[in-house]
Amino acid sequence: MRVRPQLALANALLGRLMIVCGPGGVGKTTMSAALALAAAGRGRKTLVCTIDPSKRLRTSLGLARLTGAPQKVKGRLFAMRLDPKQTFDDLVRRHAATPEARERVLSNRFYQQISRHLAGTHEVMAMEALMGVRDDFDLIVLDTPPAASALAFLDAPKRVLDFVDSRVLRYFLKPYFIAGRLAIEPRTIVGRTFLRILDSAVGLQFLRDLSEFFLAFEGLFESFRRTANEMEALLRAEGTSFILVTTPSSSRVHEGEAFSLALQERALRAVAIVVNRVHPWALAESADSPRPGADPGPSLLSPEVRAELSALLGRELARADGDARHLRQIAAKSGIPAIPIPELESDVHDLKSLALVTAWLYPAEPPS
Amino acid sequence: MAARAVRPGGRDLNLEGRLFVLGKGGVGKSVLSDGLAALAAQRGLRTLLVRVGESLHSSAPAVETPRASRHGFEVVDLEARRAMDEYVQHVVRIRALVLRVTRSEIYRKFFAAAPGLPELVLLGRIRAYSRETDRHQVPRWQTIVVDCPSSGHGLLMLETPFAAARAVSAGPFARLAGQIIDWLKLTKIVVVAIPEEMAVIEAIEFKDDLFERTGLTPAVAFLNRMREETLSSAAHLALTEVEAVPGSNDALLLECALRAQRRTRREKFHQRRLSRGLGLSPILIRELPNCRPSTVAAAIGGERR
Numbered sequence: 001m002r003v004r005p006q007l008a009l010a011n012a013l014l015g016r017l018m019i020v021c022g023p024g025g026v027g028k029t030t031m032s033a034a035l036a037l038a039a040a041g042r043g044r045k046t047l048v049c050t051i052d053p054s055k056r057l058r059t060s061l062g063l064a065r066l067t068g069a070p071q072k073v074k075g076r077l078f079a080m081r082l083d084p085k086q087t088f089d090d091l092v093r094r095h096a097a098t099p100e101a102r103e104r105v106l107s108n109r110f111y112q113q114i115s116r117h118l119a120g121t122h123e124v125m126a127m128e129a130l131m132g133v134r135d136d137f138d139l140i141v142l143d144t145p146p147a148a149s150a151l152a153f154l155d156a157p158k159r160v161l162d163f164v165d166s167r168v169l170r171y172f173l174k175p176y177f178i179a180g181r182l183a184i185e186p187r188t189i190v191g192r193t194f195l196r197i198l199d200s201a202v203g204l205q206f207l208r209d210l211s212e213f214f215l216a217f218e219g220l221f222e223s224f225r226r227t228a229n230e231m232e233a234l235l236r237a238e239g240t241s242f243i244l245v246t247t248p249s250s251s252r253v254h255e256g257e258a259f260s261l262a263l264q265e266r267a268l269r270a271v272a273i274v275v276n277r278v279h280p281w282a283l284a285e286s287a288d289s290p291r292p293g294a295d296p297g298p299s300l301l302s303p304e305v306r307a308e309l310s311a312l313l314g315r316e317l318a319r320a321d322g323d324a325r326h327l328r329q330i331a332a333k334s335g336i337p338a339i340p341i342p343e344l345e346s347d348v349h350d351l352k353s354l355a356l357v358t359a360w361l362y363p364a365e366p367p368s
Numbered sequence: 369m370a371a372r373a374v375r376p377g378g379r380d381l382n383l384e385g386r387l388f389v390l391g392k393g394g395v396g397k398s399v400l401s402d403g404l405a406a407l408a409a410q411r412g413l414r415t416l417l418v419r420v421g422e423s424l425h426s427s428a429p430a431v432e433t434p435r436a437s438r439h440g441f442e443v444v445d446l447e448a449r450r451a452m453d454e455y456v457q458h459v460v461r462i463r464a465l466v467l468r469v470t471r472s473e474i475y476r477k478f479f480a481a482a483p484g485l486p487e488l489v490l491l492g493r494i495r496a497y498s499r500e501t502d503r504h505q506v507p508r509w510q511t512i513v514v515d516c517p518s519s520g521h522g523l524l525m526l527e528t529p530f531a532a533a534r535a536v537s538a539g540p541f542a543r544l545a546g547q548i549i550d551w552l553k554l555t556k557i558v559v560v561a562i563p564e565e566m567a568v569i570e571a572i573e574f575k576d577d578l579f580e581r582t583g584l585t586p587a588v589a590f591l592n593r594m595r596e597e598t599l600s601s602a603a604h605l606a607l608t609e610v611e612a613v614p615g616s617n618d619a620l621l622l623e624c625a626l627r628a629q630r631r632t633r634r635e636k637f638h639q640r641r642l643s644r645g646l647g648l649s650p651i652l653i654r655e656l657p658n659c660r661p662s663t664v665a666a667a668i669g670g671e672r673r
Contacts, residue, residue: 024393024518025566190468194475197456247394299618300610305602309621312597316624345630347565 006362008337012271013039015239017130018141021153022245023255027276030348031245031341032143033061033079034357039139040077041358047078049130050143051122070133074351080133084125084145091128095223105220123156124224127231154235154262157228241271244336248278248326253333260334270336274361275327278340281320282327378651378668381588383408383415386498386512388526391560392570393518396592400560400653401515402439403664408511409440410665416509417443418494420525421517434497439661442509444497448486449476451493487528488541491548498551523574526552527581556587559646563591563638572645589650590668591642594635596654597628604629 012018018035022028029050036048047070048061061079068086070078089106096102105111122145130140144153234240244259246252256273263270299306331338341360348354389401398419405417416434430445437443453470460466469475500508516522529552532545557578561571571589578584599607603625612618642650653667 025564026394189465190472193460193465193469194472197460197469300612301606301618301621302602305600305606306621308600308603309606309625312628313621313624315597316627345627 006339009035009243009272009339009361012241012243013042013044013139015241016134016139016237017234017240018139018243019144019153019235019240020141020243020245021144021259026245026247027341028245029143030354030357031243031274031276031361032141034348034354034361035243036077036079036139036141037351037354038358038362039141040075043076044138045076045078045136046139046141047080047133047137048141048143049080049082049126051082051084051126051145068129070136078137080129082126082129084122084129087125087129088121091125091223091227092220095220121160123153124160124228124231127234128227131227131230131234154266154268157232157235160228161225235266235268241269243271244273246273246275246330248275248282248323248330248340250326253326253329256330256334256336256338260336273330273334273336273338274341275330275338276341277343278327279316279320279323280342281317282324283340283342378407379670381651381668383411383413383511385510386494386514386555387558387588388514388516388522388555389558389560390516390522390526390574391518392567392574395560395562395567396653397518397560398515399659399664400558400590400592400668401513402659402661403668404558405441405443405511405513406439406661407665407669408513410669413510414508415441415511415513416497417441418497418512418514419443419445420490420514421447421521441511441513446490446493448490451489452486454493455489484528484532487525488532488544488548490525491529491552492544495548495551523577523581526557526578526584530582552582552584555584557584558588558590559586560590560592561638561642561650562593563635565638568638568642568645571642575646586646586648589642589646589648590653591639591650592653593655594639594652595628595631596635596652597632599625599629 013035018032020028020032020035022031032048032050036046039046061073068081068083070080073079092105092111093102096105126142126145130142134140242263244256246256259273260270301309327338327340339361341357344353344356346353348357383404387404389397389404391397401417401419405415408415417437430447431443432445432450434442434444453466456470456475457466460469494512494514497509498507498512502508516525529545529548533542533549559571559574561567575586578586607622607625607629610618610622612622639650639652651668653664656663656667
């Protein structure tokens with residue numbers, strides 16, 4: 001008898017942090033909410049954090065009026081909406097040395113760009129927001145920000161640390177550009193060539209604006225770096241587990257494998273791959289998924305209708321077979337237990353339909 | 369309202385010029401980009417497919433310079449860092465020095481840290497492709513299909529020159545941004561969605577955000593992975609009138625019909641919503657048996673299957 005993959009997931013409910021990764025559009029937010037619901041059902045005080053969930057889920061979780069504080073959904077389930085920009089602004093307000101410095105940063109046009117878009121900022125800011133509320137909960141389920149790649153989250157601290165790297169900052173904090181001309185020449189030929197390239201590529205005006213930004217931001221880099229370091233430590237901590245959400249298509253097979261490898265390389269714990277939107281007929285463990293019998297028996301349908309619907313059934317079975325095949329491949333290639341969730345005919349938009357998903361994640365759990 | 373009876377199709381789609389293909393991750397953006405490029409090539413247009421950013425579908429090495437594909441169009445993978453390196457080569461010209469600069473840490477980190485620079489360099493590179501000509505001043509490509517990063521990042525890329533133009537008023541950076549803006553205004557934005565809640569909502573939000581930040585609007589929309597299973601009236605009648613024995617073959621067939629009926633209803637709902645939200649009739653693409661560019665091209669072109 002093989003071990004049910006769901007067991008691995010059940011253990012993760014006993015940890016401190018579940019990080020739900022996956023590409024956009026696979027149902028990551030719904031899965032995060034379903035996982036949190038399961039944990040809360042087991043008596044753990046659980047917080048699900050998500051960035052910009054769809055409106056219906058937001059309504060069902062009671063997040064509509066939320067800004068950035070945990071709000072009780074039901075029983076021991078809490079939800080929080082993450083706003084990376086807001087968190088970033090708060091960070092600036094908290095750590096800026098003087099009110100003038102604070103205003104200089106917040107009003108700087110590069111800050112607007114960076115706080116919204118710099119690669120890795122959203123992820124690190126999500127973690128920053130979590131740090132603040134971590135001690136109030138037994139378990140936090142984090143729905144990672146949408147990204148093209150499931151791996152974006154893992155590399156976020158490194159990217160941010162690169163950004164605040166002291167060497168590059170030292171360069172910008174020197175007043176090369178401040179006067180809008182090369183007042184002081186860098187000593188090395190690489191430095192001089194580099195400046196010449198920058199001048200022709202972007203112009204010294206741009207560089208001066210940029211330098212101003214870095215100067216204004218100077219006092220904040222230390223706390224920024226600390227958050228990124230803490231995030232890295234938290235990813236590795238005992239009690240932190242990773243879950244990949246994906247769908248049963250051929251293009252996702254490779255992705256599951258890449259995710260598994262990336263986690264191994266970083267010595268992080270993957271507990272399960274949740275394969276969402278699997279054809280219901282692909283789920284049956286054995287041969288009891290529907291097949292047209294060899295002898296169709298007496299039929300109440302006209303031959304034409306029977307032929308039409310048989311063709312339809314054939315297409316449906318082909319889809320189910322495809323899903324079953326991809327499901328097997330995802331599990332085999334990644335080496336991580338795969339848990340299929342059937343495609344639901346309606347969108348998940350309230351706690352009741354969410355509980356249906358939870359029942360698939362944890363079949364042993366009696367439906368509440 | 370005669371126009372409503374006409375099924376919007378790709379047959380009349382003008383494929384000349386630049387097409388930027390955008391959409392939420394997982395809606396089939398890359399597959400449709402391949403198909404658009406293949407269709408343009410079939411129509412005799414010299415076509416380049418530009419793939420921007422990481423591809424989830426392939427572990428093959430990146431194609432660094434335009435190269436012929438098996439499907440009649442050329443293809444190139446574009447990466448911001450490499451595009452910048454090429455630019456450095458262009459400016460510096462001394463090979464040894466180019467290497468020293470591009471390998472230096474300060475260069476690498478500056479490039480990662482300078483807001484908007486990677487996006488601007490990418491767009492600048494695509495613009496340069498669109499202006500390449502042969503000896504006789506004939507444009508090298510008549511069609512350029514750009515497979516953009518998924519929604520958020522794709523929007524950021526298109527938005528950058530506009531933001532840059534607002535942020536910096538003078539100098540080469542502002543000039544470059546201005547040139548790219550003028551060029552982008554003559555570019556077709558193609559939005560891809562699938563008949564699902566989130567994908568349709570995101571496509572509509574994307575359109576609104578794009579307009580707000582750049583003034584650009586989508587020219588073409590695709591609704592991908594449609595099944596459009598329609599039941600005959602006899603089958604419809606059977607659904608309401610036949611009481612099949614549970615577990616019988618009839619019951620299975622009718623369940624299947626019911627599923628198809630509900631799915632079609634959902635598809636129609638999402639189609640209406642997308643049309644209304646975008647102010648644009650989407651071109652419907654059926655769920656395809658495979659992702660080969662020729663198959664996708666046939667589906668876009670509206671050829672009979």
